[in-house]
Structure formats: C-alpha cells, structure tokens
Amino acid sequence: MDKIHDIIIIGAGVVGCALARALSRYKLDVLVLEKEDDVAGSTSKANSGVIHAGYHKKPGSLKATLNVAGHSYFQRLSDELDFPVKFIGKLVVAKKENEIEDLRKLMDRGFKNGVKGLELIDGKQIKHFEPNVNGFAAMHSPVSGITSPYLMCIALAENAHLNGVDFVFDTEVTGISKEKEIFVVQVSNGSIYRSRWLINSAGLNSARVSQMICENDHRMYPCRGEYYITDKVDTLIKRLIYPTPSKDGVTLGIHITPTLDGNILIGPSAEYIERLDDTASTREVMDKLKRESSQFLPPIKEAKFIRNYAGIRAKLFHPSSGVKDADFVIEEDESIKRMINLIGIESPGLTAAPAIAEKVVGIIGEKEALVDDEKFNPERKAPVVFEHLSDDEKARLIEQDPDYGEIVCRCETITKKEVLAALNNPLGVRTLDGVKKRCRAGMGRCQGGFCTPRIVEIMTDEYGISPEEIYKNNESSNMFFGKVKDDREEG
Amino acid sequence: MAQERKIICILCPNCCELDVSYEGKEILSIENDRCPRGLEYASEELFNPARTLITTVPIKSRNWKTVSVRTTKPVPKSRIFDVYDEVKKIRLRAPINRGDIIIENVLGFGADVIATRTVKE
Amino acid sequence: MIEKKVDIAVIGAGPGGLAAAVSAKESGADVLLIERNPFLGGILIQCIHDGFGLHLFDKNYTGPEYAEEMVNRLENAGVPYLTNCMVIDLNEKKELTVVTSKGLMKLIAKAVILAMGCRERTRGALEIPGTRPAGIYTAGVAQNLVNIQNLRIGNDVVILGSGDVGLIMARRLKIEGLNVIRVIEILPYCSGLVRNRVQCLEDYGIPLTLSSTVIDIHGKDRLEAVTMAKVDRDFNVDHDTTEKIDCDTLLLSVGLIPENELSKKAGVNLDNRTSGALVDNFYETSTEGIFSCGNVLHIHDVADYASNEGFFVGEKAAEYAKGKWKHSGGKPVKIGNGISYVVPQYIRNDCNEVELKFRVTQPFENVRIIVKNGDDVVFKKRVLKVIPSEMNILKLKSIDPEKDVEVKIVIIDKNIN
Numbered sequence A: 001m002d003k004i005h006d007i008i009i010i011g012a013g014v015v016g017c018a019l020a021r022a023l024s025r026y027k028l029d030v031l032v033l034e035k036e037d038d039v040a041g042s043t044s045k046a047n048s049g050v051i052h053a054g055y056h057k058k059p060g061s062l063k064a065t066l067n068v069a070g071h072s073y074f075q076r077l078s079d080e081l082d083f084p085v086k087f088i089g090k091l092v093v094a095k096k097e098n099e100i101e102d103l104r105k106l107m108d109r110g111f112k113n114g115v116k117g118l119e120l121i122d123g124k125q126i127k128h129f130e131p132n133v134n135g136f137a138a139m140h141s142p143v144s145g146i147t148s149p150y151l152m153c154i155a156l157a158e159n160a161h162l163n164g165v166d167f168v169f170d171t172e173v174t175g176i177s178k179e180k181e182i183f184v185v186q187v188s189n190g191s192i193y194r195s196r197w198l199i200n201s202a203g204l205n206s207a208r209v210s211q212m213i214c215e216n217d218h219r220m221y222p223c224r225g226e227y228y229i230t231d232k233v234d235t236l237i238k239r240l241i242y243p244t245p246s247k248d249g250v251t252l253g254i255h256i257t258p259t260l261d262g263n264i265l266i267g268p269s270a271e272y273i274e275r276l277d278d279t280a281s282t283r284e285v286m287d288k289l290k291r292e293s294s295q296f297l298p299p300i301k302e303a304k305f306i307r308n309y310a311g312i313r314a315k316l317f318h319p320s321s322g323v324k325d326a327d328f329v330i331e332e333d334e335s336i337k338r339m340i341n342l343i344g345i346e347s348p349g350l351t352a353a354p355a356i357a358e359k360v361v362g363i364i365g366e367k368e369a370l371v372d373d374e375k376f377n378p379e380r381k382a383p384v385v386f387e388h389l390s391d392d393e394k395a396r397l398i399e400q401d402p403d404y405g406e407i408v409c410r411c412e413t414i415t416k417k418e419v420l421a422a423l424n425n426p427l428g429v430r431t432l433d434g435v436k437k438r439c440r441a442g443m444g445r446c447q448g449g450f451c452t453p454r455i456v457e458i459m460t461d462e463y464g465i466s467p468e469e470i471y472k473n474n475e476s477s478n479m480f481f482g483k484v485k486d487d488r489e490e491g
Numbered sequence B: 001m002a003q004e005r006k007i008i009c010i011l012c013p014n015c016c017e018l019d020v021s022y023e024g025k026e027i028l029s030i031e032n033d034r035c036p037r038g039l040e041y042a043s044e045e046l047f048n049p050a051r052t053l054i055t056t057v058p059i060k061s062r063n064w065k066t067v068s069v070r071t072t073k074p075v076p077k078s079r080i081f082d083v084y085d086e087v088k089k090i091r092l093r094a095p096i097n098r099g100d101i102i103i104e105n106v107l108g109f110g111a112d113v114i115a116t117r118t119v120k121e
Numbered sequence C: 001m002i003e004k005k006v007d008i009a010v011i012g013a014g015p016g017g018l019a020a021a022v023s024a025k026e027s028g029a030d031v032l033l034i035e036r037n038p039f040l041g042g043i044l045i046q047c048i049h050d051g052f053g054l055h056l057f058d059k060n061y062t063g064p065e066y067a068e069e070m071v072n073r074l075e076n077a078g079v080p081y082l083t084n085c086m087v088i089d090l091n092e093k094k095e096l097t098v099v100t101s102k103g104l105m106k107l108i109a110k111a112v113i114l115a116m117g118c119r120e121r122t123r124g125a126l127e128i129p130g131t132r133p134a135g136i137y138t139a140g141v142a143q144n145l146v147n148i149q150n151l152r153i154g155n156d157v158v159i160l161g162s163g164d165v166g167l168i169m170a171r172r173l174k175i176e177g178l179n180v181i182r183v184i185e186i187l188p189y190c191s192g193l194v195r196n197r198v199q200c201l202e203d204y205g206i207p208l209t210l211s212s213t214v215i216d217i218h219g220k221d222r223l224e225a226v227t228m229a230k231v232d233r234d235f236n237v238d239h240d241t242t243e244k245i246d247c248d249t250l251l252l253s254v255g256l257i258p259e260n261e262l263s264k265k266a267g268v269n270l271d272n273r274t275s276g277a278l279v280d281n282f283y284e285t286s287t288e289g290i291f292s293c294g295n296v297l298h299i300h301d302v303a304d305y306a307s308n309e310g311f312f313v314g315e316k317a318a319e320y321a322k323g324k325w326k327h328s329g330g331k332p333v334k335i336g337n338g339i340s341y342v343v344p345q346y347i348r349n350d351c352n353e354v355e356l357k358f359r360v361t362q363p364f365e366n367v368r369i370i371v372k373n374g375d376d377v378v379f380k381k382r383v384l385k386v387i388p389s390e391m392n393i394l395k396l397k398s399i400d401p402e403k404d405v406e407v408k409i410v411i412i413d414k415n416i417n
C-alpha cells in the first residue's frame, strides 16, 4: 500500500472515534486502524457511561478542563449524531456527618473548575429526590448525565465514515518507523500503511504503541473495574448515586448508575492487575459490589442480576508510589514530529473525548492549515428503535415494511428490521456482538436465549455465510463448529 | 456362576434400586423391588436392553433445516450408534408427514425410523 | 391499526395455551390464540426426545408428536390462531397490543389466558465469575441450535446443572458425536428425574459430579476451560478441591423462570416462590379476568400437566367471560414444613373441591403428606420417596373454604411405624 494518508489514528475507542469525526470536517485523508472487530472494542464499551460534570479533578489539570469542556459538547453531538444522552443529575452521598467536609471540598473544586448548579442537600432532601437512597447529606450535581458509550462511538465513527474516514478493523499496529518524514506503520497481517501524521489513541496500549518509535518512560498500571448489571428496575432510582470519594484518590468509589434502557449498573471496583486485557470477573469483587451498593440503596439486594462485565483503567501510576493522580498526556512527541500521543486517558476520558479531539485538531492546526471540507455533513441518523415509538408510529412502520412485524428479541422488543439494519451497518462490522451493541438484541434478561438462534439464521441468510463464519467478537471467537449433520443432499 | 448387578427400575417414580443376582439367562434373586414390575424390568435390562433412538435428519424446506425422527420401538442398546449411522446417511425434502417411514426395519431390528413432525413446505 | 374484540385471548401456543384455547372454545367462547413463533407447539418442537403424553394420551410421544396431537385438537375445535405475532403489551382492562406482519393490532378481550411459558436462568443470574467468551449456552438454547438449526455448538462439553434439560442435552450431544465430559451439580443429589439420569447419563457413561460447581471460566475469545470445585451443604466453595477441565463449550441447565413480563404490565401480583402469578383455584390472577396456566404460572416437569391445567383454565375463563361468576380473591393456602410452593395459592370461598399442586423443598424418604383444613386432617398419604423435581398433585373433595388449608410433610418415625 503505497498511498500516503494525511493522518493515521491508532485505536477506535471513544477518543479515536471522536478524533476521526473532528478531523472529518477538514479536507484530509484519515485512516483509523483498530485491532478489534468493531469500534469501542475495549475500555470504551466497558465503563459507567457517565457524562461527568467535572468537579472531581484538580483545577487547572487537563483532566479537569477537558472534562468540563467535553461535557459542553454532548447535547449538540447527541442532536447531530442521534445517540442518546440524558442529563439525569447525580447525588454524591455522605453516609456520615464527618464526610460532609469532603463534600464541601468537592464542591469547592467544582466551583473552581466552572461546574454549574452544585448544591449541598440534607438527608431529608435526599429522600425527597430519591426515596430509596439512604444518606446523611449529599452534593447534588444537576448537570451530570449518562450516555451509551458504544452507541456514542458508533455514532461518531459512522459520521466520520460518512465524511470520508476509513476504518480498518482486526488490524493491530505492531511496529512504527519513519522514512523521510513519512510514518510507516506495520500491522498484524503484514500490511504496511503510511501517513504524514500519526495519532496514538491506543488506550491501554498507548504507552507501548508510543514506545514503538518514541523514547519515553510512560508505563501502564492496569486497574480493573468490575460491574454488575441488573434487570430493568426503572423505579428504583432516577439519578446517579455515588459515595463520597475514597481518600486514596484511586477511584470514585462503587456507584449506582441507571442506564438509558432502565437497567442499573453497580460498580466499578478498583483492583490493580497484571495483564492489560484481564477483564475476567471475580467472586470476591462481585460480593463486594453487592455489599457496598446496598449500604446506600438497600432495595438493590432484591434486584435480579443479568450480567457482569469489567473494564480496565489506563492508569499511569501505582498507588504504592505515593502518587495520587496523573494527568492525561496529550502531546506531540518532542523528537518524533507529527506523532501525537494520547496516553493515560482514563476517567473522565469518555466525557473529555470530544474536547480531547478538538485539542488534537488544535495541535495539528498549529503546524499546518486545515481546510474546511464544504461537503462535510455533521448529521447522522440512528436506526429506528421500534420499542421507543408510539403505537401509531409502530403501526405505520409495519405497514411500510413487514420486517418491523417480526419481533426477534423478545426481552428488548427488537424487530427483524432493526437486526437487518444492524447487520448492514455503515462500518461493515459483522460479529454477533456488533449486532447486539447496535440494536440491543440479546442484551436483555434472557441474554440472547430466545433470539440467538434467529439472529444466527438471519445473519447466515443476509450475509450468505455459513454458521462457522459467525463470530462473537473476533475471529477466534467462533460460535459454531459446522453442522450437526452435513445438509448436502445425497449424490 | 451367579453374577450380581444393581439396576435402577425407572418404571415408576419410586425408582427402586434393585439388587439382582442372575446366572446365564435366569434371574436367581431380586431385592428392593417394591412391586412385581421390577422383576420384569430387570430381566429386560439384563438380557435384552433396548433403547429408542431419537435424532434429526437435515431437510430441504422453506422454513426448516431439520426434521426430528425416532425408531418406532426400542433397538438393542449396544447397537444404538449403528442405527444412528444409518440415519445419518439420510437427507429429505419437504413435504414430510409425521409418521412417514424413513428407514424400514432398520438393520433388521424390526423397528422403522419415522418422522416425528410434519413439514408442509 | 387493526382493532378486534374477542371473548378470550390466549397468549402462547405451547401445551398450556393450546389446551386452554381448545377448552375455552369447546365451552362456547369466542377465542383467539396468539403465538410469537412461526409454528404452534411452544418449547415442545425442540424437545425431540420422548416421554411426553403418558398421562394425557397414554402414549409415549416425542415433543413434536405431542404438539401435533394438540394442534389437531385445536384445528378440530376450530379455534382461530395467529402465528408470528407477539403480544407486546397488556393492561388491566384486558387490552392487548400485538405485533403482526400485517400491522399493529389492538385486541380487546373479556378474559385473557397467560400461557407464555418460561425462559432459562443464565450465567448472569448465576453470577459465575471469569471471562466472557463464546461457547457458553443455556441448555434450551443449545437444544434449539442443535435440533432445529442443525448447528454443531462445540466439541468438548461440560454441563453445569443436572436439570432435565441438561441431562437430555447430554445424551443428545453424545449421540451426535460430541465429547460430553461431565455434568456438574451443586446439590448433593441429581435435580432431574431419575429416569433421565439413568437413560441419559448412565447409559452413555457420562459422569455426574455432585456437590460441586463451576467457580471460574477461562478463555478470552472461545471458552478454553472451566474450574470446578466442591461445595459444602451451604454451597461454600472448598478452594482446595479445584480442578481445571479443558472444554470449549459449557451448557447451563440451572433452572427455568416463568416469563411474566406481560403479566406485570397488567398489574398481576406474583408469588416469590414460583415466580409465577398468584392465582385462586379457578386460576384467576389478582387482576380480574386474567388467568394463567402452564410454565408461566409455575414450572411443570411434564407437559401433560401443563395441558391439563390449560384445559381447566380454558373452561373457567369461558365461564367468567359469560358472567357465571365473579372475581373473589379467597383465602391463602398455608405452606407447611417441607413444602416449597403450592398452586393455587388461594382458595375461593364458593368451592369445596380443589386440586393442589406442590413441590417439596428437598428429597424425602418415608414421609407423610398431610393436608389440614382447620383442625381436620383432610388428606393423608404415606410416600416412600418425594423429590423436588417431581410435582405432586392431590385432589380434595370436600373442604370448608372458610377454614385454613395447610399442606405439609411429616417425617414418619421409624420406631413407631
């Protein structure tokens, strides 16, 4: 491949996707290389999905400023790109009187960071806001919100793709060199890609990727956060419920997050682990999550759990070193020109992503003139979500297309038409998990029990593939080993 | 020489754990049976154990990929996989009616293999 | 929008719903049966093994054969039905919203019979730690993939849970040439029927390990192994007994849960013990004119019983639709020692004949099943063995509905006996 791209982005997490979208408004040839089979294949799918207000990071840090700036983009992005956001507000709950001091400090940081609307409320007001929550006092942050992290990544990437950015999946960057000012990027299947700019948004791998060519001593200390997901329990809480942050500063503590679909997330825990990809859940933490969450939301004990998952924080420090926090690294390398490293993008990375993207555009814009692409279309339409429509709209759609009249996923009421739309997604993702992320089929209480056989059938028909070619999320995760009995006819 | 075996009778929910002693084709004694059917069952199990084979056959049809099939009566237990191998060779096309004979007198055991579901098209 | 009125809407065409539709129609009501699948028969279509119909037809049918017999009865009775149509909403006023390929339908019924069946407990509900690779299936999904879709789901299989579906799948997979390594059960006894344990596992030399469970799952993309460990009576894991078993497939056969999402929308109160509706002895739920039968009410181990329940409920719903009797509520049945649940949970005050279905909490040997009505013992039976996987049914001919009814197990003292 001799083509020289203007920019190659390594990694299609939320940062890579936001950046691809931000760059797609200019006349640039942008390529994204991603090792997984889909966008949001790593940390960007396994987090709390919270749009943070921005009160918990040190004033003046990149984390604080980019959080607050990032927050301000969400409503517009959601309007343009049709992914869900909801500013449901948050309560940071003090269980005892002595925690009020910590809440005050948090409020103070918030004011310094420019967060709007923060207020302290007492136990009675907590009950008024959230009858099921126990607490002595709380900080109420009305601007905190939630989104679906993978729908956000998909929306950003689809719009970037619509505006000319190419995404190549299943392609891990394995080596980087520079020949005559051009980056030569080697990937897992032996191919080579070239570009003038190289942006490293490889998440947990960002330190390693940077060290493929740059000299620096960044080191990643993976810190796992495990979660539980409950079945739909819309009525339990309306807002995000957080404990007063732990003094060690490692995390925000185990919190309770309502999702856009009416489920509740409990988590994340925080355990430093050995491997960057060890997202296994553990018994000890699962027990701890239940115990801690029920302290301020007792009825959660009764909730039915449908799944667990874990995400890994890209920490640049280990608490044993005495360091309490490390800021985002967002910079052009000093000696390798036009190589921009984004390292240690941990929480609030999802919230900050749109602002991180603009910052990177700024770094590039300082070096060369960025020309607006007059054909840039800022809008992207999400596929129809049948369940969200009124009865009249549902009736109209079925009349237009009978594929809306077949419900495939019974727990989430997903129609065949929605599955087909997910199968034919603009990015060309063809895995079972890819379908699930896009239309929620199989995400409900039966976890794909009723719909998996039918989706498999629809996939083999629509793609004209055999069942062996159906993968959960990548090419080693095959679902089937051929047929029970070969179905060729005799003779 | 007399031999001993434990056999669980499955003819009724009592599921007696029968202690049987036998020689050649003759039962010498039976214990723990709560009713006379236990003896009947034990002698079948000892001297003629047989099972119904149930499996599927791939088919060409508009909506279905398989039709389920079974033997009309039990076949010798030790030969179940031989009967299976016979069924495995079969491919069918709709329409198929429930009860259609797919293999007559399979391997000479006196049982037919029949379809257990109707597939219209 | 398509609008329609009927006397009785039956939701779900498994053995329960089919029977309910037939008997409601035969009792003179105008009935519509609605099924989500493209075919009638419910879960039975994928249960290709035999063991069905012994009670109802006095024959040993396979699931599909049993279903066809029931469908024949439906067609003979002339019951109209819809397939490929899913009920997505139901309210207290007995208005149903149905998705059909022709459009959205509003159906207004005088009475509704819930017969939606059940779903399986999943890994999430079990909370097994570890990675989340491909290759973990619930037994019923595996049954569908293998029997209906003709798909080979793996090569080396471990089955967690000795429920009937798991035992049956162990044999199915073995026959189709897969390597079934073992079945692992957390309880100190096999939870499926003895018949299935003998014919599905012992016949094929598949080991069953009791008092053990899976405590970890390995493999990032496709399952590579599971870790098994022993547990004590309170299910505490003994970490000194772990054993790693290489496998690419794990089937879960760890229980069924009545599918009551629609029932909840209609305000139907559920029983914590059965996860099904609370019903009186006419099988009417807490929402007037809404009835429930089959696996959505409580899990049946035998399809014939689900059908029998359906036949009874169809008749009662037809009577209700004609105004023969009114919603009553009734007196709760008391659950005594050794009993895990009783259906119906209430007895109407206008009946003195009732049928009680119940399960025991654990296996018992040589005990008495006793039913008291007030201070009187109205039923007494000595049984050699009762196990939780078998549902017990008993008929009481003349009780006083004004007095409490209590079901319990009494252990017979061997010395006195």
Ligand SMILES: Cc1cc2nc3c(=O)[nH]c(=O)nc-3n(C[C@H](O)[C@H](O)[C@H](O)COP(=O)(O)OP(=O)(O)OC[C@H]3O[C@@H](n4cnc5c(N)ncnc54)[C@H](O)[C@@H]3O)c2cc1C
Pocket: A010, A011, A012, A013, A014, A015, A016, A033, A034, A035, A036, A039, A040, A041, A042, A043, A044, A045, A046, A047, A048, A049, A050, A051, A052, A171, A172, A173, A174, A201, A202, A203, A204, A205, A206, A209, A224, A225, A226, A268, A311, A312, A313, A314, A345, A346, A347, A348, A349, A350, A351, A352
């Ligand atoms: C438990 C947890 C909870 C969190 N909660 C929140 C929250 O509520 N709100 C919030 O704002 N933030 C939250 N965060 C932080 C947020 O999730 C991350 O900051 C954000 O997802 C990081 O995005 P990213 O694109 O940098 O990284 P990633 O999502 O990890 O993306 C990097 C991508 O690069 C790919 N890649 C890696 N190496 C290579 C290679 N060699 N070649 C090609 N591709 C490669 C990876 O496959 C991956 O897809 C949370 C994080 C965790 C762990």
Ligand SMILES: Cc1cc2nc3c(=O)[nH]c(=O)nc-3n(C[C@H](O)[C@H](O)[C@H](O)COP(=O)(O)OP(=O)(O)OC[C@H]3O[C@@H](n4cnc5c(N)ncnc54)[C@H](O)[C@@H]3O)c2cc1C
Pocket: C011, C012, C013, C014, C015, C016, C017, C018, C034, C035, C036, C037, C041, C042, C043, C044, C047, C049, C050, C051, C052, C053, C085, C086, C087, C088, C115, C116, C117, C118, C140, C143, C164, C165, C259, C262, C293, C294, C295, C296, C299, C300, C301, C302, C303, C304, C306
């Ligand atoms: C795997 C398995 C093996 C079994 N083996 C045996 C055996 O060997 N012998 C035996 O006697 N019994 C056996 N049983 C038990 C027996 O099959 C069940 O008791 C019986 O099927 C229950 O019948 P049902 O009508 O309640 O439910 P189901 O058969 O589950 O039928 C429910 C129907 O309702 C439909 N439905 C659900 N929701 C909606 C909606 N919203 N709108 C429209 N339709 C809807 C479903 O699609 C389904 O067709 C087995 C059960 C299972 C699950």
Ligand code: SF4
Pocket: B009, B010, B011, B012, B013, B014, B015, B016, B033, B034, B035, B036, B037, B038, B039, B041
């Ligand atoms: S011996 Fe008789 S009582 Fe015992 S299990 Fe067999 S049939 Fe039942």
